[in-house]
Amino acid sequence: xxxxxxxxxxxxxxxxxxxxxxxxxxxxxxxxxxxxxxxxxxxxxxxxxxxxxxxxxxxxxxxxxxxxxxxxxxxxxxxxxxxxxxxxxxxxxxxxxxxxxxxxxxxxxxxxxxxxxxxxxxxxxxxxxxxxxxxxxxxxxxxxxxxxxxxxxxxxxxxxxxxxxxxxxxxxxxxxxxxxxxxxxxxxxxxxxxx
Amino acid sequence: xxxxxxxxxxxxxxxxxxxxxxxxxxxxxxxxxxxxxxxxxxxxxxxxxxxxxxxxxxxxxxxxxxxxxxxxxxxxxxxxxxxxxxxxxxxxxxxxxxxxxxxxxx
Numbered sequence: 503x504x505x506x507x508x509x510x511x512x513x514x515x516x517x518x519x520x521x522x523x524x525x526x527x528x529x530x531x532x533x534x535x536x537x538x539x540x541x542x543x544x545x546x547x548x549x550x551x552x553x554x555x556x557x558x559x560x561x562x563x564x565x566x567x568x569x570x571x572x573x574x575x576x577x578x579x580x581x582x583x584x585x586x587x588x589x590x591x592x593x594x595x596x597x598x599x600x601x602x603x604x605x606x607x608x609x610x611x612x613x614x615x616x617x618x619x620x621x622x623x624x625x626x627x628x629x630x631x632x633x634x635x636x637x638x639x640x641x642x643x644x645x646x647x648x649x650x651x652x653x654x655x656x657x658x659x660x661x662x663x664x665x666x667x668x669x670x671x672x673x674x675x676x677x678x679x680x681x682x683x684x685x686x687x688x689x690x691x692x693x694x695x696x697x
Numbered sequence: 698x699x700x701x702x703x704x705x706x707x708x709x710x711x712x713x714x715x716x717x718x719x720x721x722x723x724x725x726x727x728x729x730x731x732x733x734x735x736x737x738x739x740x741x742x743x744x745x746x747x748x749x750x751x752x753x754x755x756x757x758x759x760x761x762x763x764x765x766x767x768x769x770x771x772x773x774x775x776x777x778x779x780x781x782x783x784x785x786x787x788x789x790x791x792x793x794x795x796x797x798x799x800x801x802x803x
Contacts, residue, residue, distance in 0.1 A: 682794060689790040690716050697759055697783040 716787065718744070718752055719761075723776060723784040726762060732773035735764075756780065 725741045726733070733741060739749040753774070756762045761780035764772045776784070 685794040689787075689794050693716065693783065693787060693790070694714075696786070697761060697779065 726776040734771045734773050738774050
């Protein structure tokens, strides 16, 4: 569980770093104005949404996997079968699900919300023809260069993060879970043969 | 006879009993100051009747608990010496294997 918290922290650091990158290093940061929001804002929002989605999916998938492995390793034991649908058992499971799913639903809500805003805004900008005629010449502009760099940065962060978390799981979590699981089976086997 | 034994074997109610449930029952028997009859033990263990009866039958058959006639009312369930040893074995094992104390098992 300590590692799971570390993954959550890594999610947060990734998002904060990405936002800082967008806001501070952007060559168009000084030109952002409201209203109206320029294409730089929408590009930033879109890329931020992409970053959030990448982080959410890599991090949350990791979280699901850790939780699943923890359950398989009976850490902690959650067992409703033999006890039947008791109130305390149901509350225990709901509490655990709540803890596991709250972070996930927050991430997903934020991701989907930002993505919808970005899509809607880009779509409306294109329909107003303010961006569409200049799309091809604009590829050489600092905004597009920045966008490409930002996208590459996001992709690199996601790959590094995914690689680090996968390595962490394969090298640190799964062996310990497997060890605990096999030792529990051994304990079970010894018990039923001795008693 | 072989066929009958096979059929009876198929009807075995607990092919793979849950160790945590056994621990829960034995621990309730150990920690309660007064003797519990089967209904009281079922409530204390937080199990439904059918499952409790299967597990009680299992621990009694294995000599981990016994049904003792009470002076009045229904018979009570008592932890045997073997049951106490088994519980201590499981407590040690759980502490070593998964770091769980008996008191933390619901």
